Amino acid sequence: MKKMICLAAAAALSMGYLANVQAAGVSLDIGQTGDSSSNTVYRLGTQFDFSSKWFQSDVGHVGGYWDAAYTYWEGGESAGSHSISFTPMFVYEFAGETIRPYVEAGIGVALFSSTELDxxxxxxxxxxxxRIGAGLRFNNQELGLRAMHYSNAGIKQPNDGIETYSLHYRLSF
Structure with missing residues (x-):
């Protein structure tokens, strides 16, 4: 009986923690690098919305989410390269009943499997x-465009950096 009470208490605490999370989501991005090689980039991510909203008005509000993602780089000499990333994103979501436009920006970190991308x-x-992006939110979904820049900020030379531009889809639950 004590084990059942402990399990019930742990489950209740877990449910209380999950209730504090505004929403969770899964996203898919498909895009290309911004250079002449035009590698295709596939990105799969998961997001957890911040539990706070700031500067709420009739026009909209500022919010955000934590984004963790896996990216696969395909094409040219980069074929088979991978990266993982973690980025806090800040979002300005405009007010709307069914369709809500948004703009977003964030700076995070990524780890690449290779330092050579073409x-x-x-x-x-x-x-x-x-990252910067813009799009539309509707019915627990989101569709938008994103631009991402990767750089080591001069930690080590060379520091060529690379950009990607992608179409983004997110499903929140």
Missing amino acids: DHDIGTSFQFED
């Missing part, structure tokens, strides 16, 4: 990920 020598496996 003709780019990114110098280190550790990179910073700078």
Whole structure:
């Protein structure tokens, strides 16, 4: 009986913690690098919304989410390269009943499986990920465009950096 009470208490505490999370989501991005080699980039991510909203008005509010993602780089000499990233994103979501436009920006970190991406020598496996995006939210879904820049911020030379541009889809639950 004591074990059942402990399990019930642990489950209740877990449910209380999960209730504090505004929403969770899964996203898919498909895009290309911004250079002449035009590698295809596939990105699968998971997001957890911040539990706070700031500067709420009739026009909209500022919120955000934590994003953890896996990216596969395909094409050219980069074929088979991988990266994982973790980025806090800040979002301005405009007010709307069924469709809500948004803009987003964030700076996070990424780890690459290779420091050579075609003709780019990114110098280190550790990179910073700078992101901006815009799109529309509707019915627990989101569709948008994103631009991402990866750079080691001069930690080690060379530091060629690389950009990607992608179509983004997210499903929140």
